[in-house]
Structures are given as structure tokens and as C-alpha cells.
Amino acid sequence: MTDTSFLxxxxxxxxxxxxxxVDEPAGGPEAVIVAxxxxxxxxxxxxxxxxxxxxxxxxxxxxxxxxxxxxxxxGIWAGVDAYPQDLRExxxxxxxxxxxxxxxxFGESMGGGTTMLAKAEPPGLDAxxxxxxxxxxxxxxxxxxxxxxxxxxxxxxxxxxxxxxxxLKIQPSxxxxxxxxxxxxxxxxxxxxxxxVYGVVNLMDRALDVSGELGPDTLxxxxxRDDVIQEDPTREMLRRFPRDAARRPRIxxxxxxxxxxIRDLVAPVIWADVLAWIRDRNGPLPSGADGAGEAFLQRxxxxxxx
Numbered sequence: 001m002t003d004t005s006f007l008x009x010x011x012x013x014x015x016x017x018x019x020x021x022v023d024e025p026a027g028g029p030e031a032v033i034v035a036x037x038x039x040x041x042x043x044x045x046x047x048x049x050x051x052x053x054x055x056x057x058x059x060x061x062x063x064x065x066x067x068x069x070x071x072x073x074x075g076i077w078a079g080v081d082a083y084p085q086d087l088r089e090x091x092x093x094x095x096x097x098x099x100x101x102x103x104x105x106f107g108e109s110m111g112g113g114t115t116m117l118a119k120a121e122p123p124g125l126d127a128x129x130x131x132x133x134x135x136x137x138x139x140x141x142x143x144x145x146x147x148x149x150x151x152x153x154x155x156x157x158x159x160x161x162x163x164x165x166x167x168l169k170i171q172p173s174x175x176x177x178x179x180x181x182x183x184x185x186x187x188x189x190x191x192x193x194x195x196x197v198y199g200v201v202n203l204m205d206r207a208l209d210v211s212g213e214l215g216p217d218t219l220x221x222x223x224x225r226d227d228v229i230q231e232d233p234t235r236e237m238l239r240r241f242p243r244d245a246a247r248r249p250r251i252x253x254x255x256x257x258x259x260x261x262i263r264d265l266v267a268p269v270i271w272a273d274v275l276a277w278i279r280d281r282n283g284p285l286p287s288g289a290d291g292a293g294e295a296f297l298q299r300x301x302x303x304x305x306x
Contacts, residue, residue, distance in 0.1 A: 006093060015064040030279070033060040068189065091103065104129045107130065112132040135207065139206075214241065224255045
């Protein structure tokens, strides 16, 4: 780790974002966070939440995943295996800097899928817990056949074709000011290659496959108004969780939440819930969203049995 990047084992440098408490708590921080951004985004996505955590004495690290942000290969998909491996290496570096401090990984959307793979697939992830915000699990299994067919055809015939997403009528957040700022940010990718879409769907396929491996060291955050990772694939993920409540993840459902939960207008509520879970994994969340999440899970299980 340098002041500006993480150096990977293969020599690739991933741009680094770091937020440290102004005053180091006596005895060191109670936790440290590694944050992983979503598709077409980059590490700055965590800035407001990281500032909140820094005020609570908790340092945070984020990085631009390969093919995104300030990487020289922005827009080019690196292959599914590269993303969880990079996360494992980043976690190991941060762990060595904060020896003995509980380490948590926060993954949003594609970053959530990356985190799921890093944890569930060998050699695993050296983290004390993971937080998944609207994890990307919209794999082919949950897509209509025509979407699967069109994606596969386009990726093999026109892999370099760029798509903008205009006309899809998707609202990723109710924080309009934040969305406009993203639109002006040159590091946020606006036109996506078809082969990158194909790659992230491959990642989502594998993330859905391993979702049954998640356990009580996992907190899943989901917004009832999420237009990006919609309810059906999310329900399919929940159905794969262990039936024993003591062995499965905690689910928090936010009725006013969209896809970009930690940047939505409801974000401060979510920040406080995540901090409370880090401090006491078995305690109730301040907002009560875990109660709504449990009801959401039970509905998913009932629908599967009907």
C-alpha cells in the first residue's frame, strides 16, 4: 500500500481512497472497513459513509476495481476471477496495517458480488464480517430467456459495442443531486461495452450460486424500491440462505431505499444500522429494518413453497 494505490501481486496498481479519523482513538480503532464499489462506479462512492465512520473513530479504505475509475484500462472487463482475488489481496494488506483490529468488507452491487465470491470460494476472505448492499446476484437463472439470448449473441458478435442505458427508466437513487454529480464525474463510466456487461453477468451468476454459503457474519441491505437488482433475484438469493436463523445472514429491508442505499436520502439511517451491527452483531438494528428484512425473507420462503 502506498498513499495513492494498492500494488497487486501481478504488478497492477489499484487507485486507493482512504479516510482516517482526525483523532486516533486510544488503544486504536474498534474496526476497519474495506469498501468495494459497484459496476461503472469507483472508490469514491464510499466517501460520505466513510466520513461518518471516521467521526466514530473507524478508518476506511476503498479502491477502484480493475477496469473502473482511474485505472488506465477503464471500461475493459478484467475477467471474473480477477475481482475477488484483488479484494483478497487488498484485505490482506489492510489487515497487516491494522493488526488485531476487526476488519469488515462493505460491498455495493457488483462489489457485493465480488465480496461474496471472495468469501465463499477458495481460499476465502480474511474478514471478520461482510456487509452487502444490494448485492449483484441478477444472474442468468433469474433472467427471461430472450435477455440471456440477446446478451450472449451481442457479447460474441459485437463485444466492443457500447451501451448507455438511456431509455431504461431505471431510478438508482432518490438523491437527485448525487446522481447529477455522478453524471458530471469523468471517472464514472457512462458508456458500457457489451463484453463488460457479459462479464458482470458471469460474476452475478457465480455470486448467486454461492449465496447459500453466507452465514451470520453477513449483513445484507436491500431497498424495497431497488430498480437495478430487483426483487425476484433478491428473493431467489434469500431462498438459498440456511433455514436455521442462527446460521444465516441478517437481512435489513428499507422501504424507502433504492439501489444506492448508502447515498440515498435515507443513507444516515443505514449508516447507523451498519455501525450498530459492527458493534453488536446480535443486537437489533436502530431503524428496525432487520424486522422488515426477516418478514421479507419469510415471504420469499413461503412463495417458494407454494
